Amino acid sequence: MNLRQDIYQLVRQIPPGSVATYGQIAHLLGLPNHARQVGYALYQVALDSDIPWHRVINAQGKISTAPQRHGTDEQQRWRLEAEGIEFDPQGRIDLKRFGWRPLGEKHGG
DNA sequence: AACCTGACGACGC
């Protein structure tokens, strides 16, 4: 069992119209400090992959960037907007509204 | 095995 295997498996659980953070993915796997590994794994994912890599962002609700990632930050944003996800004037996403809730948790009281 | 790098995250100011 490879770490990426778990990561990909979980990322594919993210429904369209919702986004998850690297930390969340890792956290759900029981690896809260493997947040980086999550992004590192997605880094190897291809654009035509069955994995919704575009539904994964950082805890700041922003799209990260890489020197040699597959596609561009615009590519990711384009896909997210196509799913109904809204962006702030600062290019951020409200995780409180579009944040993935696999547990169906409530947003507090 | 050690060092450096890397789609990140939490804490302090």
Next chain:
DNA sequence: GGCGTCGCCAGGT
């Protein structure tokens, strides 16, 4: 809430 610094683990050389 934004910016800067340290920590975390895995991969490549």
